[in-house]
Amino acid sequence: MTQTMTGAKMVVQALKDQGVEVVFGYPGGAVLPIYDELFLQNDIRHILVRHEQGAVHMAEGYARSTGKPGVVLVTSGPGATNAVTGIVDALMDSIPLVVLTGQVPTFMIGTDGFQEADTIGITRPCTKMNWLVKDTARLSETLHQAFHVATSGRPGPVLVDIPKDVQFATADYTPPGRARTDHYRPKREGDPAQILRLVEMIETAERPIFYTGGGVINAGPEASRTLRELVDATGFPCTSTLMGLGAYPASGANWIGMLGMHGLYEANLAMHGCDVMVNVGARFDDRITGRIKDFSPHSRKAHIDIDPSSINKVIRTEVPIVGDAGHVLRAVLALWTERGRRTNREAVAGWWARIREWRAVDCLAFRPSERTIKPQHAVARLEALTRGMDRYITTEVGQHQMWAAQFLHFDEPNRWMTSGGLGTMGYGFPASIGVQIAHPDALVINVAGEASWLMNMQEMGTAIQYRLPVKQFILNNERLGMVRQWQELLHGERYSHSWSEALPDFVKLAEAFGAKGIHCRDPRDLDDAIMEMIRHDGPVIFDCLVEKHENCFPMIPSGKPHNEMLLGEADTQGVIDAKGSVLV
């Protein structure tokens, strides 16, 4: 039986039919009919944000911690443009989002109407796909297609722009089962011939490495389980990108730590020296490869990716496999098992001996202090005191983010939410709110820097309104730490505009919003203060005053290969030439 309803009602109905439980949004003139429909129902929860960028990051946090698409509802013009940063963030990190924007009525489009913006034009390169719906009869089908596109293949944000007259007009509702989605069916199964070649590589490899990324997380928890089985059965070392942390457990026997610009010494040298590299759901990002010419020069590379355009984009691959990480890993495991689960055990044992030598360097060592809190120490204590808890971590962007990635350990996927591709300062706080909405009883901590955190601090209002006990663990060095570090290493210690002379009193700020503030500057008080934060039933701003001039190591400077890593301050003199300083 077909149901006739208004476009606004269709939006709510389509969200219900897609299993949406929560929408992050902000009302405005061009979405009032939809807000009216939201008011008249109780199935979908609406979270009122304080800025549209916050809404998108919350939806990202929700999506990353649940594997379900995040949904955002904002108005036309400034509502849509404010959402753009979050949408690009989701595009870069392949996070499924459905963003609904209001638009001026169809007959006003192009007249420079009040709060009109060319949302489709603005977001075309920012989304996986976007649609302007000019006819109510097409609205419900478009919404179902939007969910299909956002969640199939390589996930990503999609946007549906809905003019106000389309929301008021009535038409027949198309249920999800009748919506046409067959035109977009990305390939999930890998090519058997290539899978065979990969299995042969696994059987003969002498210095193998699994290099895993966010694609494993996006492929679902089952993919992570298959990865664990394959890695443990082969006994090969496993490293991961920033995006992929938790797919293989940090407590696992074969874990050698995160790789990349601030990755672990052993992981980067293993990438450099390996003879077989199995890339599962990572994309050879420039933070990983360093200088392309010298990237892992002696290895044959296999690349499993659901997006064909990721393959051979920057690094040539001998064995390209287009498909879903979970499906392909299962096929690889099955074929390798069928052929007797062979590996070159002797050579791999020798390879591990070398990795253990690199590990003995202890690249994360830092000079402890009894007088000031070292940021690494703060994160290490946070790890020690929260280990074993039902814990989710988000971060902002900068030094603290890298220290969090280095010192926090993740044994499960979907527990680590950070802005990797776009590197969006201001991501972590709203993301932590989205995570807490999805997991009300979990411990959700945003490891932040004070500068990033201030970029979306208005969302304290959201945290208070919805009683979300998110913990804001701010490593406060009163500096833009990563910018300062680069200025020290690359720009002759000229610290151009990389500190703030007017930081708020974070404890008073917390209290002004009705939250709890904790200030800590003495290493001896740190553990008690962290426990106080964890035990408090409500949002906390933890102002952790840390060493101001600490640099984040190890570090591969831009334009350098993996084997030219800096381990500490002593290594930094004159290492980056003019050519390197033009790279970001």
Add this chain to the structure above:
Amino acid sequence: MSALNIRRGASSQSAYDLRDPNAPVTGSHTLAVIVENEPGVLARVIGLFSGRGYNIESLTVAEVDHAGHRSRITIVTTGTPQVIEQIKAQLERMVPVHMVRDLTVDGPAVQRELGLLKVAGRGEARIEALRLAEIFRANVVDSTLESFVFEITGTPEKIDAFADLMRPLGLCEMARTGVAALARGA
């Protein structure tokens, strides 16, 4: 192409090709892209090329299947083999793109372009223009006592050659459609 046709990138001071023989060869490729005929698709395709820094030498687009809502975009682009492969992969992953064919690589193809050339002149030049037009099988689609508009169809090189000949004879304006191309055979 004739042997005398000096390839782009060769030095004008030398008859030899002075390019590094080991440098990746940049070639011209003609891509046929079948897309959903809906608003914004062309903007999406062009945005991909500008956003990722790919070249467009020519581009044509028109609906080719009204019932099936399909348009065909023919793009002539240049790049190293790796860049061309990326362009194809990036086009293929777009939601409204149904199919991408590299007509330069996939086998023999016919390529045609239409040009309109306005040539103004009197006397001997005007007669010479008409004579050359006949050789090139160009049609006169407009004439006044002082000008002709020629319509010429052929490969881009043929239109280039015709335009080169017309230039000293009073070529004053030209419009070209860009390349349309189809693979040969069934």
